[in-house]
Amino acid sequence: MITFGKKALTGITLALGLLSYGSAYAAAGGSIADIKARGVLTVGTEAAYEPYEFIRNDKIVGYGEDILQYMVKKLGVKLNQLNQPFQGLLPGVLARKFDFVATSVGITQERAKKVAFTEPVGEVRSMLVVKKDNAAIKDAADITGRIVGTQMGSLAQPAIEDYNKALKKEGKSGYADLKLYQSYPDVSVALLNGTIQVAVLPSNVLVLEMKQKPDAYRVIGQVGERRLLAWVTNPKDKEVRSFINDTLNEMQANGTLANLQKKWFGETMDLPTKDYLPKGAL
Structure with a gap:
């Protein structure tokens, strides 16, 4: 969905x-x-x-x-x-x-x-990110059953969709929902306010976000290749x-x-x- x-x-x-x-x-x-x-x-x-x-x-x-x-x-x-x-x-x-x-x-x-x-x-690389205090999601495979979000029409969208297909081929259920936003700042806000549990952010955006909010995020993996x-x-x-x-x-x-x-x-x-x-x- x-x-x-x-x-x-x-x-x-x-x-x-x-x-x-x-x-x-x-x-x-x-x-x-x-x-x-x-x-x-x-x-x-x-x-x-x-x-x-x-x-x-x-x-x-x-x-x-x-x-x-x-x-x-x-x-x-x-x-x-x-x-x-x-x-x-x-x-x-x-x-x-x-x-x-x-x-x-x-x-x-x-x-x-x-x-x-x-x-x-x-x-750029597409990175999987959770809130730093979210101990339940440890790596990329743990997005199964979670609500994921990224920017609509971005490189991150097909990257996470392809990864989800790969999970399903392994017999896993994949993410519960993929929410699409107009911009990456909207995705970051949605992660921090709990609307989504996993964000897919470009590496350049993530570096700056982590500098500005060092106690807010934790990287759990990467999807796709360098673009x-x-x-x-x-x-x-x-x-x-x-x-x-x-x-x-x-x-x-x-x-x-x-x-x-x-x-x-x-x-x-x-x-x-x-x-x-x-x-x-x-």
């Missing part, structure tokens, strides 16, 4: 609305020349994925935001950044509501058949994707990208620049 939180249902409604009315808002997308002619770069972001992109003092900040500011300066245009629920971002870029999605989206085979991924900007994160463009806007990739390579070569990774993560990342897309990707 899968149930949706109230905010998740709002995200579904937004995504459907973008698909229905996208053509009425098709004011973005195209070529780099189009963006420069407009004098504005319009991007879609979900600023709820610290430290990649998040809100601090009413402003969007983070690793991805610093990369974006580098690109805006390079283009010589103004930035129009639309902070929206994750569930509306991919439909939005396909509907040309944005020039591209400047938020960290997991590269999957299903997504790569619909949208065009840039070179990776980061990586690469990238930005997203409309498949028709090949020049926009090339601009992003070229700029990422430039930032890697001049040391800017490594400095930003140290600033936000405390270490550099070993990210591929080729052979990172799944078979059949656009």
Whole structure:
């Protein structure tokens, strides 16, 4: 059984609305020349994925935001950044509501058949977390019969669903329910208030949560493999994707990208620049 939180249902409604009315808002997308002619770069972001992109003092900040500011300066245009629920971002870029999605989206085979991924900007692992004082759940196998929660449409959702299928193949009953939320902060709140018993959180979010609340969480395992994160463009806007990739390579070569990774993560990342897309990707 899968149930949706109230905010998740709002995200579904937004995504459907973008698909229905996208053509009425098709004011973005195209070529780099189009963006420069407009004098504005319009991007879609979900600023709820610290430290990649998040809100601090009413402003969007983070690793991805610093990369974006580098690109805006390079283009010589103004930035129009639309902070929206994750569930509306991919439909939005396909509907040309944005020039591209400047938020960290997991590269999957299903997504790569619909949208065009840039070179990776980061990586993530899906971690199983319980409240620190929950002694009954000791490891990943103990999610059997428990209420689990994660963000709707995230990499963590298929990871926990696949793990649940594996449990059932072993003759176990699997989780009692999977609740889906609009954002990871909502998942953390649900865990701490007892709405769910196990949360599936991305490793980067979890590290920060545990620093801020050292006595709140306990990690019981990981589901799935390491996933690469990238930005997203409309498949028709090949020049926009090339601009992003070229700029990422430039930032890697001049040391800017490594400095930003140290600033936000405390270490550099070993990210591929080729052979990172799944078979059949656009």
